[in-house]
Each structure stands twice: as structure tokens, then as C-alpha cells.
Amino acid sequence: MQDFSAAFGLAFGLIASGDADLFEIVGLSMRVSLTALLLSCLIGFPIGALLVVRKFFGRGIVIALVNSMMGFPPVVIGLLVYLALSRAGPLGWLGLLYSPAAMIIAQTLLIAPIVAALSRQVLEALQAEYDEQFRSLGVSRGSAMLALIVDGRYGLVTVALAGFGRAVAEVGAVIIVGGNIEHLTRVMTTAIALETSKGDLGMALALGIILMSIAVSVNLGASALRAIAERQAYA
Amino acid sequence: MPDTVPFAPPDKPDKGPPTPRDRLLPGALRLDRLTLQVAGKTLVDIEKLELEPRSVTVVMGPNGAGKSLFLRLVHGLIPPSSGWVSWGEVACGEATRSTQAMVFQKPVLLRRSVAANLDFVLRRRAGSRAERRARRDELLARVGLAGQAEQPARLLSGGEQQRLALARALATLPKVLLLDEPTASLDPASVQMIEQIVLAASAEDTKVIFVTHDVGQARRLADDVAFLHHGRLIEHRPAAIFFTSPASEAVDAYLAGRIVL
Numbered sequence A: 001m002q003d004f005s006a007a008f009g010l011a012f013g014l015i016a017s018g019d020a021d022l023f024e025i026v027g028l029s030m031r032v033s034l035t036a037l038l039l040s041c042l043i044g045f046p047i048g049a050l051l052v053v054r055k056f057f058g059r060g061i062v063i064a065l066v067n068s069m070m071g072f073p074p075v076v077i078g079l080l081v082y083l084a085l086s087r088a089g090p091l092g093w094l095g096l097l098y099s100p101a102a103m104i105i106a107q108t109l110l111i112a113p114i115v116a117a118l119s120r121q122v123l124e125a126l127q128a129e130y131d132e133q134f135r136s137l138g139v140s141r142g143s144a145m146l147a148l149i150v151d152g153r154y155g156l157v158t159v160a161l162a163g164f165g166r167a168v169a170e171v172g173a174v175i176i177v178g179g180n181i182e183h184l185t186r187v188m189t190t191a192i193a194l195e196t197s198k199g200d201l202g203m204a205l206a207l208g209i210i211l212m213s214i215a216v217s218v219n220l221g222a223s224a225l226r227a228i229a230e231r232q233a234y235a
Numbered sequence B: 001m002p003d004t005v006p007f008a009p010p011d012k013p014d015k016g017p018p019t020p021r022d023r024l025l026p027g028a029l030r031l032d033r034l035t036l037q038v039a040g041k042t043l044v045d046i047e048k049l050e051l052e053p054r055s056v057t058v059v060m061g062p063n064g065a066g067k068s069l070f071l072r073l074v075h076g077l078i079p080p081s082s083g084w085v086s087w088g089e090v091a092c093g094e095a096t097r098s099t100q101a102m103v104f105q106k107p108v109l110l111r112r113s114v115a116a117n118l119d120f121v122l123r124r125r126a127g128s129r130a131e132r133r134a135r136r137d138e139l140l141a142r143v144g145l146a147g148q149a150e151q152p153a154r155l156l157s158g159g160e161q162q163r164l165a166l167a168r169a170l171a172t173l174p175k176v177l178l179l180d181e182p183t184a185s186l187d188p189a190s191v192q193m194i195e196q197i198v199l200a201a202s203a204e205d206t207k208v209i210f211v212t213h214d215v216g217q218a219r220r221l222a223d224d225v226a227f228l229h230h231g232r233l234i235e236h237r238p239a240a241i242f243f244t245s246p247a248s249e250a251v252d253a254y255l256a257g258r259i260v261l
């Protein structure tokens, strides 16, 4: 029990004093996950919209595939990225293994399918409503996709927040491809795992508190946005 | 005609008798043995129908008669189960649809401002930015929404949404206007505004097909009336004859406000 309260005391001390190591780790985490999120949205939104406007043959299979990629185990994605980036791998010449870039790639592969699958669900309802009107107006497929993404923006922000939550909280993939190297690839989740095993509970807990706060704010942000959207009849 | 004032159609420009060339105009609709079946039920079954290219055709009939399905069929939004639809000798499809505009029974508006809903359509037309803005403002003024340009479209009242949907349809400069009960939730002044717009469009040789349940409105607008019931075309006749001497029991009952059997 003493350990417990002492750890909390230490944790708040670290946060309050703006500990440089602590915030370096938090900063890198945010940089990696936000970059991965940006890439995932650039990939995932158009894929989601395309799956909605194009009723091509085999669409059902593609959707099932994307949906099942949502549940892909992060460690396996980490392993695949490791194999691709390792010196003997096909992308080994890039020399990206154990760098933030490698972590961004892994997280992007992890959450792009989530963003694509969830945005397809969000846009499907919108498409059902707009389809006949768009065909009546002779809107091209590209414009229709863009219009769906623009008009589904509030739903899509919620999708992005879900993807971000998954990305920052992920540990298995980034530890494999990043290697948890101090001052280089150490992010919140990998640091928590390490500090806990080292017995530095204060640092682990401080990171844990920040990670939790981020997760909570992301969810609050999502609900606030939904409320705004509903009030403006944009939802 | 002045002796039947309350029922007289407003003064309409005389479009002259149809000429053989008219059949080639984009507004000349021809249907041949058109049917639509869904899940084994026949929802539309029209043997033959030909519409003049420049008139206002009013489509009437009880709820569930197939009026909305008829509009979607001739607009090419749903493929018929069998039969043939053509506009001015061109088979109904993407090409004919691009010269037409439809206002749906339930307006579908983008989740954007009123102005942005019009810009969405105007953007794809030629002209400078300033010209398009002028055109947008003119359209908004025409449907009485000039003061609400920046409001989210979906917060408009039901009647305002219908007026915006009509403005958007006009923005495409259609050769054919398909209107599905466009004044169903409008106040009397707005109804008059829409009717003026429709007659003005018709005077500029736009073909109008107008679905309504309002007999008075049909009398004011129609050059000819098509009456549907159970998916079948019961009558298609010039307005003057349609209202004064219904040829069928169904139309007689409908006009008299009785249940149509």
C-alpha cells in the first residue's frame, strides 16, 4: 500500500514538474500516433467512400476482408513490418527499422483498416440517402465520394478518434519495430511496460495517467462533436 | 373561358399545335408496355403513353398509385422490368437524365448551408465565380430564401426545404422538370410562387411533369392530365376534358373526393 501511494506521489511530482524525459516520451507518442492517424485517414476515408459508391462485383468479399483486418493482432502486424524492414527484408535498404518511421508504418497498417471499415459504415447510411439525388444530378463517382466524406465529416471525426485511441494505446507492434530505444523510439506504452518491469512505478504511473487522460479526452471530444453536429442538423 | 373563372387555367402562352419535329425535342416522352415488378408484385404497368414535349403534364392518382415510381422510371433512376422509355427518340438513360432535373417527394439536401447546396450544382456549370454567385442569389430570391443563404439546409422548415430543392433543380437549367408533389407542405403564398416558377419554366419550353393531389392546382397548371391507379394509366387527356367529363369511375370518384376503388 505504501508503494502504491508513494508511486502516485512520484507520478504527480513528475507530471507537475514537467519532467523532461516524461514529456519527451509523451511528445514522441503523439507525433507517431498522429502521423499514423493522418496517413490512415488519407487512406481509409477514400477506401470507405469507394466501397460505398462502387457496387462492383466481389464488393462483399472486400468489405468482409477489410472488416476482418480490423481485428488483426497488433503483434502480428509488428512482426510483418519487422520482416519487411529488417536488413534481409524487401524494404531493408530503407534502413527504417528501430526508427519512429517504422512505428508510424506499423500503426498505420494497424489502424488504416479500422478507419476504412468504420468510415464505410458511417458513409453507407449517407449514401443510401444521397444516391438517387446524386444520380439525378449526374454527380460523378469522384464528386460523390468527396461529397460523402465532406457531409459525413462529423461521423468521420469520431472514426478518426477511435483510430487514434487504438494507435496510442497499442504496444505490441511498436515494441517490435521500434525497439523501445531511449530518446529515439520510446513511446508511452513501451515505456510503461519497461518501467513497470524495472520497478520504477512512479514513471510508469505518470505515463499511465497521461495516457488515460488522452483516452478520456478523445472520447469526450467525440461526444462533444456529436452533440454539435446534431444541433446543427449536420449529423 | 372567362365564364368559368375559378377553374380557368391562367393565361398560358400558346405553344401552337405539335409538329412532327416535336417528337425529337428532349421533352417528348414515349412509353411502351412499361412494367415494374418488385418481389412478384406489379407496381407499374403502363401500356402506352406519349407526352407533348413542351406542356405541363400533371400526374394524379391516389396514394400508392405508382406516381413516384413512374417519375423515377422515366427519369431512369430505376430500370423497368420490361418495356421501353424514350425522350425525343433517345432511349432513357444517363444521357437523357443529364438534361432533366427531379425534385423528390421528400427533399434530399446536403448537410451544408443553403448556399452550399446550390453551389454544389452550380460549381459544375460554366461561368466565372462571380457569375455563379449571382446566379445562386437570383435562384434563392426566386424561391424566397434570400435571407437564409447561410443557414444549415437541414434546419429549414419542411416547406423551405422543398423550395430549396426546387431552386437546386432549376440551377441545372433542365429541359425537363420532374416534380413530385413539390408544394405538398407549402403555405398558399409559396404555392403560388412555385406555380409561377413552373409556368415560367414551361413558357421557356421546359417540359414539366408535375405530381399533385391538389385538384385546384392541377386545374391551374395542367395542359394534360395522366391519372394512375394501382400502377395503371387510367386516363390521359387534355386538362379541359379531364376535369369536366371524367371518362372513368376512378377519376370521377377521385375528383369528387370519394375513395377510389
Ligand SMILES: Nc1ncnc2c1ncn2[C@@H]1O[C@H](COP(=O)(O)OP(=O)(O)OP(=O)(O)O)[C@@H](O)[C@H]1O
Pocket (backbone or CB within 6 Å): B038, B043, B061, B062, B063, B064, B065, B066, B067, B068, B069, B070, B105
Ligand atoms: N422499393 C419498393 N419495393 C416494394 N414496393 C414498393 C417500392 N417502392 C414503392 N413500392 C410500392 O409501390 C406502390 C407505389 O408507390 P409510389 O411511391 O409510386 O406511390 P405514389 O403514387 O407516389 O403515392 P403517394 O401519393 O403516397 O406519394 C406503393 O404501394 C408502394 O408501397
Ligand SMILES: [Mg+2]
Pocket (backbone or CB within 6 Å): B067, B068, B069, B105, B180
Ligand atoms: Mg409519391
